[in-house]
Amino acid sequence: MLAPGLRGWLLPREGLIAPIPAMAALHAGAEGARWHWARAVDQVLPGELHFADGGRWSGDWAVDARGLGARPPLPLRGVRGEIITLSLAGHGLRRPLRLLHPRHRVYLVPRSDSEIVVGASEIESEDRSPVSLRSAVELMAAAQSVLPSLSEARILRLDRHLRPALPDNLPFVHHEPGLLRLNGLYRHGWLLAPALVERLLGDAGLATLAEPADLEMSP
Structure with missing residues (x-):
């Protein structure tokens, strides 16, 4: 159940995707392709x-x-993003949820009846080191303020990567x-x-x- 007093907009056709299974499916579907790994x-x-x-x-x-491999000549920069995967049986979320907040652009995406992804930080840095305590705390606190039952969730994964962005x-x-x-x-x-x-x-x-x-x- 969402926190009381929240107001929002319903976007009936908003999309969602699980990137890791999608990558595996795309790879499996590329029959006849010759891959040059690494x-x-x-x-x-x-x-x-x-x-x-x-x-x-x-x-x-x-x-x-x-992506970032195309620089130069493209004036690309990497923007660090971190996401957290949580486990909570019966969380009840059935569609993506975005928090409109002056500081945190947080989303919650259900992957299954017991798994939710919380993301994502947006840091102007190309640091690829593990997720920081500050980012993890801010993301989880923002998510828990929307879905209070997440206080009992268990942390499954902490992921980070760089988004390719132009000026x-x-x-x-x-x-x-x-x-x-x-x-x-x-x-x-x-x-x-x-x-x-x-x-x-x-x-x-x-x-x-x-x-x-x-x-x-x-x-």
């Missing part, structure tokens, strides 16, 4: 990938979605013959990506990039 890409040019180890790949189209915090979409670029999705990458990819392919005049057997992927 092989850094130094440069992406029309129809070409240049690897840090000196190797090169060429094809009809190259897609640059490297205006808006996505970067670019196409030219043989090359597609998508970057700077900041806090909203998972939910914006499908629409942005559709727009990018439409602008480039492509119904689809290639058959699965023609894909080369370098995570």
